[in-house]
Amino acid sequence: MMPFVWLAVASLVGIYTVNYYRCYTRNLAAAKQSGLPYIVAPIYVFNRFWLVTHKLWIPLLEKLPKSWTDPWLQFLDPEWTWLKRHEPFKAIGSDIFLVCSPGKNSVYVADPEATTQIVTRRNDFPKPIEIYGSVDLYGKNVVSTEGSIWRHHRKITSPPFTEKNNHLVWQESLHQAQSMMASFLDKDSEGKSTVYDIAAATMRLSLHVISRAGFGRRLLWPHEELEENGQAGVVPEGHTMTYKDALSTLLENIIAVMLLPKWFLANSPFKKNKIAYESYTEWGKYMREMYQDKKAEVQAGERRDGMDLMGALVSGAGIKPDQDPEKADKQLLSDSEILGNAFVFILAGHETAANTLHFAMLYLAMNWSTQEMLQKDLDEIFGDRPVDQWDYEQDVPKLFGSMCGAVMNEELRLIPPVVGIPKCTLKDSPQPLNLKGRRVIIPESSAITLITVASHRNPKYWPTTCGSNASEAEIEKDLASWKPQRWVLDPSKSNSPAAQQQQAQHSDPEEDIGGPQSSDTSSHLFNPERGAFIPFSEGYRACLGRRFAQVEVLAVLAAIFREYSVELDLDKYASKDELAAMEEATRRQTWDKARDTAEGLLMNGMMTIITIQMRSGKVPVNFVKRGSEKYKYN
Ligand code: HEM
Numbered sequence: 001m002m003p004f005v006w007l008a009v010a011s012l013v014g015i016y017t018v019n020y021y022r023c024y025t026r027n028l029a030a031a032k033q034s035g036l037p038y039i040v041a042p043i044y045v046f047n048r049f050w051l052v053t054h055k056l057w058i059p060l061l062e063k064l065p066k067s068w069t070d071p072w073l074q075f076l077d078p079e080w081t082w083l084k085r086h087e088p089f090k091a092i093g094s095d096i097f098l099v100c101s102p103g104k105n106s107v108y109v110a111d112p113e114a115t116t117q118i119v120t121r122r123n124d125f126p127k128p129i130e131i132y133g134s135v136d137l138y139g140k141n142v143v144s145t146e147g148s149i150w151r152h153h154r155k156i157t158s159p160p161f162t163e164k165n166n167h168l169v170w171q172e173s174l175h176q177a178q179s180m181m182a183s184f185l186d187k188d189s190e191g192k193s194t195v196y197d198i199a200a201a202t203m204r205l206s207l208h209v210i211s212r213a214g215f216g217r218r219l220l221w222p223h224e225e226l227e228e229n230g231q232a233g234v235v236p237e238g239h240t241m242t243y244k245d246a247l248s249t250l251l252e253n254i255i256a257v258m259l260l261p262k263w264f265l266a267n268s269p270f271k272k273n274k275i276a277y278e279s280y281t282e283w284g285k286y287m288r289e290m291y292q293d294k295k296a297e298v299q300a301g302e303r304r305d306g307m308d309l310m311g312a313l314v315s316g317a318g319i320k321p322d323q324d325p326e327k328a329d330k331q332l333l334s335d336s337e338i339l340g341n342a343f344v345f346i347l348a349g350h351e352t353a354a355n356t357l358h359f360a361m362l363y364l365a366m367n368w369s370t371q372e373m374l375q376k377d378l379d380e381i382f383g384d385r386p387v388d389q390w391d392y393e394q395d396v397p398k399l400f401g402s403m404c405g406a407v408m409n410e411e412l413r414l415i416p417p418v419v420g421i422p423k424c425t426l427k428d429s430p431q432p433l434n435l436k437g438r439r440v441i442i443p444e445s446s447a448i449t450l451i452t453v454a455s456h457r458n459p460k461y462w463p464t465t466c467g468s469n470a471s472e473a474e475i476e477k478d479l480a481s482w483k484p485q486r487w488v489l490d491p492s493k494s495n496s497p498a499a500q501q502q503q504a505q506h507s508d509p510e511e512d513i514g515g516p517q518s519s520d521t522s523s524h525l526f527n528p529e530r531g532a533f534i535p536f537s538e539g540y541r542a543c544l545g546r547r548f549a550q551v552e553v554l555a556v557l558a559a560i561f562r563e564y565s566v567e568l569d570l571d572k573y574a575s576k577d578e579l580a581a582m583e584e585a586t587r588r589q590t591w592d593k594a595r596d597t598a599e600g601l602l603m604n605g606m607m608t609i610i611t612i613q614m615r616s617g618k619v620p621v622n623f624v625k626r627g628s629e630k631y632k633y634n
Pocket residue numbers: 127142143154210344345348349350352353356416417418421422534535536537540541542543544545546548549
């Protein structure tokens with residue numbers, strides 16, 4: 001018996017080794033023919049086994065002599081794109097390179113010319129939809145499909161994303177920003193309110209905006225619930241959780257819900273898993289109810305104003321007024337696809353915008369001078385007008401072209417929520433790219449990542465604030481730093497041919513894919529070369545909610561910073577009395593400690609879970625009325 005077992009094991013190892021070697025030689029040959037600089041690594045970084053166990057192996061591999069592991073070891077950390085940013089491109093001397101491994105060839109891109117070709121050749125460089133399976137929690141949708149099925153979803157989901165409907169996003173964002181501030185300031189009679197978890201607050205705000213603007217359901221902050229209902233968190237009949245709790249609990253546990261089987265979650269001995277399952281079923285129930293109500297509304301010929309994403313999905317599915325439900329034609333979207341799209345809008349639409357607001361606020365707290373510039377521009381735009389007199393048509397273009405737009409763009413440049421945008425080539429379909437007149441070949445079946453954080457720091461394409469005689473090191477430091485003023489440096493660069501080209505990027509006479517048609521940035525700000533600034537991706541699969549997100553972020557920043565300033569909270573370093581008694585220099589040193597901690601977390605405390613988030617700590621901040629700031633430091 002034993003010799004047989006050994007023989008079987010040896011045969012399996014033998015087959016694996018031969019296959020491994022065969023794949024390696026095939027991928028290596030393709031890498032050599034590609035014309036791209038390449039590096040050979042022993043394993044594909046997104047191999048499932050490696051993804052789960054890499055934290056065990058990497059420290060061991062790091063103990064080996066560097067000459068054995070350089071330069072490939074860095075590319076085996078799944079977070080390398082965030083941690084290394086543009087560094088490897090500089091070291092390799094090319095803005096596009098290939099990592100060859102037996103599992104797959106991976107191509108990494110920080111080259112605007114390559115990016116533009118990849119995003120505009122949808123059939124040659126599709127999305128690798130196998131990695132989006134977990135987004136199909138309630139059904140297939142516009143994010144997780146490709147080809148004709150995607151086109152079908154996009155045609156149905158894009159109509160509500162109009163300029164007209166962004167008015168509602170604007171109004172709701174202003175309202176929610178004011179409510180959030182009221183909830184902060186509620187706590188402290190001295191006019192100072194410490195917010196320990198600004199990430200959670202912005203997530204909540206953003207969830208409220210998409211819920212109301214997209215689905216017509218206004219969510220309340222705890223103090224508003226108390227005012228309106230006399231109590232917070234009333235659970236409607238037939239449910240075990242409120243709509244808000246179901247959704248926020250689901251989103252908090254999204255990774256477990258996406259990755260673990262539902263039967264396991266339902267029967268797990270861990271309370272956390274059970275709650276995650278409950279939120280999954282509860283939110284599904286709410287969405288089904290909303291869907292049934294909307295179906296009845298559409299069948300009765302009723303129409304709602306506003307964005308009404310669910311209404312658009314129901315109408316897009318072919319459900320018509322006066323239609324006898326029994327005799328309904330075959331729906332163009334199934335019930336599960338309608339729910340799948342509703343879910344994905346909430347998922348895609350809330351975390352990304354929340355991150356942008358969260359990190360913008362932290363950067364502003366760490367850089368008083370940029371906060372002051374922002375507030376000066378807000379004063380110029382709004383004068384004495386109260387928020388209820390702010391006007392979408394008049395004020396949004398001005399905000400977009402002011403320091404407010406610069407703050408938003410600079411945040412999206414430094415910490416774009418999607419660090420790597422995945423694309424691929426198909427089997428038997430190697431694809432040529434033309435780079436500055438040189439032809440290179442992306443091998444068949446390659447994984448491609450458009451690395452936003454590297455493109456956004458590529459010194460060839462970005463203005464700096466350090467003058468024309470700056471050294472390479474100074475330029476790198478400047479591009480790694482928060483400098484919203486780089487967007488307003490040289491207005492003469494506005495509307496450059498590249499910028500005009502960018503404005504035309506979505507207009508394809510052959511295929512109308514809907515979605516925002518305007519430029520990614522204001523024509524009054526620096527307009528990067530096409531393909532260099534890609535927080536919302538570009539081309540066919542560009543973000544459908546770009547304009548929605550931009551309007552939300554601008555509105556929230558304006559509503560907050562017209563009235564308040566944000567500061568780092570120093571409680572961890574000194575008591576209130578100690579701070580009050582401190583000499584200026586000592587107080588500054590104390591603030592520097594808080595700033596260093598925040599900077600450290602923004603650099604090394606981040607991790608990608610759907611979008612990039614701060615996972616290893618929090619940066620507490622205070623919102624204070626303008627004029628009562630204590631730490632005007634940079
Ligand atoms: C700052 C905020 C946002 C950023 C940075 C952002 C970024 C992105 C990126 C990079 C993609 C392409 C992803 C890929 O190819 O894998 C994308 C796609 C998408 N986004 Fe956004 N997004 C934001 C806000 C929103 C909002 C508010 C909504 C909806 C209300 C939304 C809806 C979508 C949808 C539906 C897609 C898929 C489009 C398609 O494949 O046809 N996003 N977004």
